[in-house]
Amino acid sequence: ETAEQHAAFEARIARGDKIEPGDWMPAEYRRQLIRMISQHAHSEVVGMLPEGEWISSAPSLRRKLILMAKVQDEAGHGQYLYHAAETLGVDRRELVDALLAGRAKYSSIFNYPTRNWADVGMIGWLVDGAAIRNQTMLAGCSYGPYSRAMVRICSEETFHHKQGKEMIVAYARGSSEQRVMAQDALNRWWWPSVMMLGPHDADSPNSGALSKWGVKLKSNDAVRQEFLNEHVPELLEAGLSIPDPDLHRNEAGDWTHGPIDWSEFWAIIRGERGLGRERLATRQAAHDDGAWVRAAMLTYSERQRAQAAD
């Protein structure tokens, strides 16, 4: 890698060019993107599990159809993102192996259990709400395949967010049992949602390179601030209380949270707390069950190739 190559690359980023798969890029830019896109893909795939558990217990046909569509969307997002990672020269099998062996990270949020039906709504409202804030920013990122995948994914996430909000607002206005269920879900999902946007900027080792190269256009704390400013007033308007005694609006009008328990965040990521082991065991079982599909597809593609060669 020469200084000229780096300078030309950085000039392209400064002009707002999209970097495409065959283009020259610094090895560190490629490494960072593979890391981030693959973690994102794994998050979409593991993200099917907490909500998927509730499909057979949905309280109405309408809610069941919405939830099935949502979980299928997450599978599709995982597919786009694995493809986007593959454009950087990595093999999907390596990525999946790293996930199943516990070597790869995926979002902390999916290691929390879903204990009642309102958790499904709260995930849509808060978790997808946080994800949209982060991913709308990534839709503007410098790597073409990732930014284009984000455009499609964000429009589907918007539907997920709306259905979650609609569900929780209905329960918050509903019977006393429904109100208790919605509040209980908020009590458990609030802090994990605030944390999922990543460590504070001062503790975010990857942010420097990612912002220099136009991948992250906003910092972790800036995205978290947007998430708070959007969701705090809406949750309060729904009549729910947010489990943070220090939450307040500062002079600039921004909602400010109390101290975050980062020890819980890292313990969840390392699998020392939460459902990390169960999630990976479930993915491993699904992977094993799908072996015949992969074998059939491989045989089919080999036959097609042999026929084309005849």
Ligand code: ACO
């Ligand atoms: N869960 C698990 N790991 C996390 C989380 C989280 N919520 N937040 C940060 N980390 C990890 C980072 O991946 C990084 O690990 P690594 O260096 O071992 O790879 C480490 O903590 C330090 O964090 P940062 O330096 O801040 O990492 P980064 O700059 O990559 O920022 C962020 C983290 C904001 C999550 C970024 O990677 C990103 O935007 N990713 C794409 C979006 C995404 O993955 N969303 C997943 C959830 S949304 C959904 O699936 C519905």
